Amino acid sequence: MNTVHSIAQVRAAVSRAREEGKRIGLVPTMGNLHAGHIALVRTALARGDFVVVSIFVNPMQFGPNEDLDSYPRTLSEDQAKLFDAGAHLLFAPNATEMYPDGLNGHTQVSVPVVSEGLCGGSRPGHFNGVATVVSKLFNIVQPDLAVFGEKDYQQLAVIRKMTQDLSLPVHIVGEPTCRAEDGLALSSRNGYLTPRQRQQAPLLYQQLQQIAAAVQSGRRDYAAIIETARHSLESAGFTADYLDLRDADSLAAIGPDTRTGVALAAAFLGKTRLIDNLRFSMRPKQG
Structure with a gap:
């Protein structure tokens, strides 16, 4: 498994895979991977031939009093887990690579109605950040399919609606929530x-x-x-x-x-x- 940090490197790797006739799968994550994430990767591997996993703690989806700075960043451990799972490419950009001109004034993607209430009500702007970064990842990787966990149910609904409304040629796959033995959803x-x-x-x-x-x-x-x-x-x-x-x-x-x-x-x-x-x-x- 290769790890790259730039958009140009991802596009080059995906282009080579496409030339070989491979079906591209994408698994967007924020890292600190657990068994639930690995289940997403395995689903992508079962449905695609070349699987890209992204790890990016997206500042646009965090509010001013949320845990952006303290969110766990465990790249070395995540790389080992993805290698064992069989992922082909890890894209781990920093914020400058994804938002070279900063967040202020950056184009945002807004998905109305389905993003309102629930998490959207208690975390204003959160789903704009989610939709924007996922839209960017779809444009960078241009996957045939992308896999998301059903634990973030409203997020999955937002991504499905965005993909449909913008006529993006990406098949969205929802993966059932992984739970600990006592029922707690893995997070x-x-x-x-x-x-x-x-x-x-x-x-x-x-x-x-x-x-x-x-x-x-x-x-x-x-x-x-x-x-x-x-x-x-x-x-x-x-x-x-x-x-x-x-x-x-x-x-x-x-x-x-x-x-x-x-x-x-x-x-x-x-x-x-x-x-x-x-x-x-x-x-x-x-x-």
Whole structure:
């Protein structure tokens, strides 16, 4: 596996692969890789012939009081994991390579409606940063397919909408969330948790399961279901950012025609912000 740091180097490597008739896969990441990231790489390898992984902690998607400076950067360890996984090329640019004139005044990509509320509501500008950097990566690599994790459910929806609206010739693949044995969704930010917080953290997913079970039992008092889950989390020491139920396909509010719902949550445990989601059929379970 080769590691490159410039746009010109990536384009040259991808051009050679294309000349050999290879199908190009892209896995965008911010590094500090875990088993969930490696699952994305393996999916890309199964569907493509030449897999590019990017590692870039994108300053445009961080707010002024977020963890840009402290976000874990573990390039050497990440390189070893990607080599073992079988990735072909690692693109690890710095901010100057991606934003040579700085962030102020840089063109931004905005995806309306689907980016509103949820994480978009609590992190203003976040999805503009995500859509912009992913758009840049698509233009740099020009992949046939790109793989993203479903843990960041709204992010995946934003990227799908952007790709569709801009007629980008990239097939977007969603990879199911990887979880620890106790159900906690794998995340680079899990490393911020204290040992005690790590024991408490799986409650977030458990509450999503409770929400889904309540809806599948036939309940439609969504506000009450959400409030019960919020109370359980806050009683356990979480600070809920949001809990919500949406149509899994559109991220609109659940309506009478919704066939598949998704329960979504973000909550702070100490200073660590955890996000998770769970898709489920709206049809009541048959006894």
